[in-house]
Amino acid sequence: MVNKTIAITMGDPAGIGPEIILKSLAQGELSGCRAVVVGCLQTLRRIQALGITPPAELKSIERADQAVFAPGVINVIDVPLADPAALVAGQVQPAAGDLAYRCIAKASAMAMAGEVQGIATAPLNKEALHAAGHIYPGHTELLAELTGSRDFAMVLYTDKLKVIHVSTHIALRKFLDTLSRERIKTVIGIADTFLKRVGFSAPRIAVAGVNPHAGEHGLFGxxxxxIVGPAIEEMxxxxxxxxxxxxxxxVFLQAYEGQYDMVVAMYHDQGHIPLKLLGFYDGVNITAGLPFIRTSADHGTAFDIAWTGKAKSESMAISIQLAMQLA
Known part of the structure; x- marks a missing residue:
């Protein structure tokens, strides 16, 4: 970990991303850690001026190798808004969505070039992203395209429960029409590789069914x-x-109690609901299958409390720590 550096993307600047990044890095265990923030420097300064985050020096750098890692110093690679003063906290704005995209593209390019060894992302707003003309369901699909990754999956990660998804941002009607053995086999394989990468020598992977009671021998689907059973047997x-x-x-309670190391969830809410119920504040979102480690705070932009000082930074801080550990 000594020589590894990660990039932290600002996410949507009108949301809580800038605030929770500053709270995570300004003081405590992560102060002075080997991380560089990719985001709008003037927005970070506006947040600081509100007095809702601990004091820290914002050091402007152009490249990661120019960073000075010292307590109380936050290194920032500036990706500026055209008009930082026009940004309104807590509102969907195309300029904010475009900035979130540019920060991710910049950090991804840095990781692909070996300038950083991992990325931790603050939340973006999908509506703002789409309003800016960047039509992606979320971080996972965007990063996959930027890196040319074909086999990837969303992982939600806590100490006691880990979930990987067969599908995420897709309507339930379409999910059932597109569910396939090959995709389930791919996700099981990604889960096995990922768990071994993070220290599980013999991972135990449970696969959730699609229907109530896993179909009850065909009674409920x-x-x-x-589809699901044959894919499991092949793996x-x-x-x-x-x-x-x-x-x-x-199955999620069984995994939480230690019977399994990870659960393969079939669709977005099947996996997200139990994990957010049991680990909302310390859950981390990971994209497995990319050429580099990517983690994220496991919550949204929280426009309703943006720039008020109310945002909790635990999930962001844990995602930064985990990115550094896995890198």
Whole structure:
């Protein structure tokens, strides 16, 4: 970890991203850590002027190798807004969505070039992103395109519960039409590789079913029989320690209590609801399958409390710590 550096993207500047980044880096364990912020320097200074974050020196740099890592110093690679003074806190704005995109593109390019070894991202606003003409469902798909990654998946990560998703930002009607053995096999493989990368020598992976009670032997749907079950059996044949299809209403608690190391969730809310219930403030979002480590605070832009000092920075801080550890 001594020589590893990570980039932290600002996310939507009108949201809580700038505030929680400053709170995470200004003091405490992360003060002086090997991280560079990629974002609008003037916006960070506006947040500081409100007096809602601990004091810190904002040092403007052009490249990561110019950073000075010292307590109380936050290194910033400036990606400026055209008119920083026009930014309104807590509102959807195309300029803010465009800035969020440019910060991610800059940090991704730095990681691909080896200038940083990981990225931690503050939350972006999908409506603002789309208003700026960047039509992506979220960070995961955007980073996959920027890096040319084909096989990737969203992981939600806490100490006691880890979830990986077969699908995320897709309508439920479309999810059922596009569910396939190949995608489930790919995600099981990504889960196994990821867990081994972060220290699990023999990962135990549970696969949630699609239907209530995992279909109850076909009574409530046959996706478990025709799609999910066969995919699991094929991955077992590859010596992966995988179980299921498991009833979705119990498998997450079983993983939380230590029976499994990760759960493969079929769709967005199936995985997000249990993890956010059990680990909302310390959950971290990870994109598995990229050429570099990417973590994120596991919450949104919280426009309703943006720039008020009320935002909690725990998830952002943990995502920075985890990016550094995994890098």
């Amino acid at each position: 046959d996706e478990e029989i025709t 077992k044949a590859q010596k992966i320690n995988v179980f299921g299809p498991c009833p979705p209403d119990t």
